[in-house]
Amino acid sequence: MKRLLFYIFIALCLVACDNKQKSQSNENHEILSEKDLQGKKVATLTGSSFEIDMAGRSDFKIVRQPTLSDCIASLRQGRVAAIVYDEVCFTDDMLRENGMKKAFRTEKSYPCAFACSKSNLDLVNKFNEFLAKLKSSGELNELTNKWQDCTDYAHPDMPEVSDTLSGEPLVIGTSYTTAPISYMILDKWYGLEIEILNRFGEYIGRPVRYHLYDFAALIPALQSGQIDIAGGVLFATEERQRVLALTDVYYNCYGAFFVMDKDAEISTGDPGLSNIKGSVRNNLVKENRWVFLARGLKVTLEITFFSMFFGSILGFGLLTMRRSQRPWVRKIAQIYSSVLRGIPMVVLLMILFYIVLIGFSGIMVAVVAFSLTFASSFAATMDNAIHAVGDQQHEAGEAMGFTRTQIFRYITGPQALKLALPQFKSEAVSLIKNTSVVGYLAIQDLTRACDMIRARTFEAFFPLLFITIIYFLLAWLIGLFLDFLFKIAIKHLL
Amino acid sequence: MISIRHLSKSYVNPDGSHLDVLKDVSCEIHKGEVIGIIGPSGCGKSTLLRSINRMIQPTSGEVLFEGKNIAAKGYPINLLRQRMGMVFQTFNLFEHLNVLQNVTLAPMKLKGIGQAEAEKEAMQILHKVGLDDKCTAMPADLSGGQKQRVAIARCLAMHPDIMLFDEPLSALDPSMTGEVQTVIRQLAHEGMTMLIATHKLKFAHDVCSRIIFMNKGEIHEEGTPQQIFDNPVRSATKAFVQQIYKLWFTIEGQDFDIVEMHSKMLQFCNKYNIAHIIETAQQIINLMVLIVLADYRPLTVRLSYIEQFERVSLDFMIKDLTTSPLEDNEFVQSVLDDIRALSKEIIEEPTKLGFRIKIFLN
Numbered sequence: 001m002k003r004l005l006f007y008i009f010i011a012l013c014l015v016a017c018d019n020k021q022k023s024q025s026n027e028n029h030e031i032l033s034e035k036d037l038q039g040k041k042v043a044t045l046t047g048s049s050f051e052i053d054m055a056g057r058s059d060f061k062i063v064r065q066p067t068l069s070d071c072i073a074s075l076r077q078g079r080v081a082a083i084v085y086d087e088v089c090f091t092d093d094m095l096r097e098n099g100m101k102k103a104f105r106t107e108k109s110y111p112c113a114f115a116c117s118k119s120n121l122d123l124v125n126k127f128n129e130f131l132a133k134l135k136s137s138g139e140l141n142e143l144t145n146k147w148q149d150c151t152d153y154a155h156p157d158m159p160e161v162s163d164t165l166s167g168e169p170l171v172i173g174t175s176y177t178t179a180p181i182s183y184m185i186l187d188k189w190y191g192l193e194i195e196i197l198n199r200f201g202e203y204i205g206r207p208v209r210y211h212l213y214d215f216a217a218l219i220p221a222l223q224s225g226q227i228d229i230a231g232g233v234l235f236a237t238e239e240r241q242r243v244l245a246l247t248d249v250y251y252n253c254y255g256a257f258f259v260m261d262k263d264a265e266i267s268t269g270d271p272g273l274s275n276i277k278g279s280v281r282n283n284l285v286k287e288n289r290w291v292f293l294a295r296g297l298k299v300t301l302e303i304t305f306f307s308m309f310f311g312s313i314l315g316f317g318l319l320t321m322r323r324s325q326r327p328w329v330r331k332i333a334q335i336y337s338s339v340l341r342g343i344p345m346v347v348l349l350m351i352l353f354y355i356v357l358i359g360f361s362g363i364m365v366a367v368v369a370f371s372l373t374f375a376s377s378f379a380a381t382m383d384n385a386i387h388a389v390g391d392q393q394h395e396a397g398e399a400m401g402f403t404r405t406q407i408f409r410y411i412t413g414p415q416a417l418k419l420a421l422p423q424f425k426s427e428a429v430s431l432i433k434n435t436s437v438v439g440y441l442a443i444q445d446l447t448r449a450c451d452m453i454r455a456r457t458f459e460a461f462f463p464l465l466f467i468t469i470i471y472f473l474l475a476w477l478i479g480l481f482l483d484f485l486f487k488i489a490i491k492h493l494l
Numbered sequence: 495m496i497s498i499r500h501l502s503k504s505y506v507n508p509d510g511s512h513l514d515v516l517k518d519v520s521c522e523i524h525k526g527e528v529i530g531i532i533g534p535s536g537c538g539k540s541t542l543l544r545s546i547n548r549m550i551q552p553t554s555g556e557v558l559f560e561g562k563n564i565a566a567k568g569y570p571i572n573l574l575r576q577r578m579g580m581v582f583q584t585f586n587l588f589e590h591l592n593v594l595q596n597v598t599l600a601p602m603k604l605k606g607i608g609q610a611e612a613e614k615e616a617m618q619i620l621h622k623v624g625l626d627d628k629c630t631a632m633p634a635d636l637s638g639g640q641k642q643r644v645a646i647a648r649c650l651a652m653h654p655d656i657m658l659f660d661e662p663l664s665a666l667d668p669s670m671t672g673e674v675q676t677v678i679r680q681l682a683h684e685g686m687t688m689l690i691a692t693h694k695l696k697f698a699h700d701v702c703s704r705i706i707f708m709n710k711g712e713i714h715e716e717g718t719p720q721q722i723f724d725n726p727v728r729s730a731t732k733a734f735v736q737q738i739y740k741l742w743f744t745i746e747g748q749d750f751d752i753v754e755m756h757s758k759m760l761q762f763c764n765k766y767n768i769a770h771i772i773e774t775a776q777q778i779i780n781l782m783v784l785i786v787l788a789d790y791r792p793l794t795v796r797l798s799y800i801e802q803f804e805r806v807s808l809d810f811m812i813k814d815l816t817t818s819p820l821e822d823n824e825f826v827q828s829v830l831d832d833i834r835a836l837s838k839e840i841i842e843e844p845t846k847l848g849f850r851i852k853i854f855l856n
Contacts, residue, residue, distance in 0.1 A: 389589075392582070392584055392586040393586055393587075393588055393589065395549070395582070395586060396580075396582065396586035396587070396588070396645075397588075398549065398575070399547060399549060399575055399578075399580035399582075400575060400576065400579075400580075400600045400604070400648075400649075400652065401572040401573065401574070401575035401576035401600070401604055401652075402572070402600075402603070402604065403572060406603065406604075410599060410603055411588055411590075411599075414590050415589060415590045418590070
């Protein structure tokens with residue numbers, strides 16, 4: 001409990017630091033055009049067209065960040081002079097809340113299109129046909145204006161989708177969770193793109209489903225057939241045209257440079273607790289955002305527990321293989337362990353999801369992947385523990401006429417379990433933490449839920465600290481759970 | 495009860511050469527016998543013992559138990575092992591179980607005896623080895639002697655037909671061997687068939703009804719303790735049972751490293767607890783090597799220690815010499831007088847290879 005308090009204390013300190021740094025960052029000159037950025041740093045998202053377009057610029061340097069909230073954090077801390085991204089990515093409210101403003105637009109606009117797999121040209125043609133109609137009737141303009149002018153994104157004006165569509169679902173993958181293009185409030189998706197796609201679904205008589213992916217995972221998902229259409233302000237670049245089938249342009253997006261607003265009021269006074277109160281309201285209470293976290297927690301727990309369960313069963317099999325008297329069986333177990341040790345978790349997940357287990361849900365694939373790695377560490381841990389018990393007791397058991405199984409059950413097993421417990425706990429804890437990479441499989445686990453909240457609120461730290469505390473509590477609870485489990489196991493063995 | 499016939503065991507080294515641990519060993523074990531297996535380290539006593547309950551699979555040969563070859567594939571070895579108790583040098587108690595549980599585990603799990611009955615019997619056996627008040631102690635809290643007695647009790651709980659002891663006293667403090675010896679003696683008295691591989695010759699002499707002396711993987715000599723210890727026939731047996739330890743040097747020329755020789759002698763004397771003679775021995779060697787026998791090269795010097803009689807002697811041997819090298823002049827004689835004053839006896843004698851001067855230091 002003392003440790004827990006210590007962690008919370010550190011968390012509070014970090015929040016306070018964040019606030020203090022904010023006030024130090026405004027010594028810059030007013031930035032009004034690209035000339036003013038000479039020799040400065042500009043943040044943007046990894047993999048975005050801005051990064052690709054501006055990486056070679058000699059006048060300013062591009063700094064890559066994984067999420068927009070990280071960009072904002074950098075800007076507020078004064079590490080970068082500006083953020084360059086889609087013009088529509090921040091609402092006025094958000095700019096005001098963060099003390100930012102839009103400085104100027106980029107010179108050129110970027111055409112946005114949806115992407116399909118090259119083998120699915122039919123769908124592209126149908127969409128183009130639909131889009132042409134939407135354009136000619138002026139509805140597309142209306143839609144665009146409606147969303148650009150929207151001020152209350154929490155209560156958008158969006159027509160309900162008819163639920164009578166009976167065709168095969170049209171699966172859309174997107175990485176974009178920012179109003180007004182596409183964003184989520186609880187389970188429901190809103191935004192310009194969403195409304196266009198919903199209408200398209202009605203047009204072809206298929207219900208539309210949305211999945212949230214990492215940007216980097218969108219293209220493999222398309223190619224492996226997990227999604228039909230990829231969206232989310234995809235710029236129609238030549239490079240993409242080469243590997244994907246792109247639809248006609250539905251929206252022209254300007255980029256914009258965002259900077260700190262010198263005139264904005266920056267909260268001074270006691271930053272700590274009042275800030276936390278605001279953060280709690282903004283990140284957890286508003287729009288029932290805590291539900292994301294609750295669901296994410298459920299997914300994280302599911303993956304952890306099923307992986308531990310199946311991983312232990314598999315690991316037990318692997319353990320018997322490692323301790324087999326046949327050298328070739330031991331060799332197989334050895335190869336299995338070294339192969340799994342050598343593959344980064346993300347790569348393993350991707351291979352299973354896109355190549356081996358096509359058609360399985362993300363959670364199932366994650367459970368399989370984590371079971372495989374957990375089995376390997378389970379077997380190694382137990383094997384070491386049995387070695388630590390020593391050969392002498394094994395020898396005594398053998399000389400008394402116990403079989404190998406009986407020796408494990410009555411003699412070496414209970415002692416090995418006791419020895420393995422601390423290592424086993426740390427493996428379990430690292431399993432929980434490792435599950436945070438499953439976001440790649442469009443699974444909304446705890447970390448992913450946190451990212452989604454950050455994408456809406458643009459607070460860099462509070463959601464992270466909040467889930468850190470949750471992860472810490474989970475690790476603590478799982479330690480208690482394992483203590484209990486091992487006690488029962490040892491009792492049961494004897 | 496057990497016949498061992500032409501038993502061999504060899505290991506293949508990583509470099510392809512063979513290491514023969516047992517070479518064509520045959521012997522009989524009768525019911526009620528207490529057999530001591532003695533011999534230098536690495537002579538194969540432990541291997542022989544472990545072949546009997548197939549803890550080691552022999553390379554060739556047979557071990558017949560009730561007329562059946564236990565070394566054959568398909569023999570129900572676990573049932574056999576339940577009838578053979580084995581006591582280890584390192585006790586090998588089950589560390590997670592208390593004394594009583596150590597004793598009851600096998601009867602309960604292997605014979606299916608109920609807990610109450612198993613515990614009742616275990617208490618009787620623990621009483622017999624003098625540990626009934628320690629029944630709830632954990633092995634880690636016991637002394638070495640107590641641990642070994644628990645190990646014996648653990649075997650007795652299975653009512654074995656034969657007990658195999660693999661160096662039962664070697665890991666024990668000298669003060670603790672007594673209690674274990676008492677228990678083993680008591681078992682011998684009750685007629686338990688036992689095979690005891692041991693380094694403790696006095697213990698083997700006192701307890702065993704028959705002694706097998708093994709050397710280099712073979713049974714070198716066997717007989718009653720009186721035959722083996724008091725009248726050994728073969729020289730290796732004699733050297734072993736009398737516990738003769740030797741240190742050799744050959745002095746080739748004048749530039750012999752006498753400092754190194756003295757330091758090796760010091761190590762030898764420390765090892766066998768005879769450091770008190772080192773000074774005398776060094777003086778005699780200096781006088782003999784540097785003065786009396788200065789012209790005789792090569793010269794072999796041997797320091798021997800017979801543990802049984804606690805005798806230390808120095809031999810000076812010169813090859814291809816038939817008469818005594820001790821000249822009859824005044825100077826040599828005066829030096830020899832000095833040596834006589836330091837030692838107990840000087841013997842001059844010709845041998846097969848040359849001439850030897852033996853000096854007994856005590």
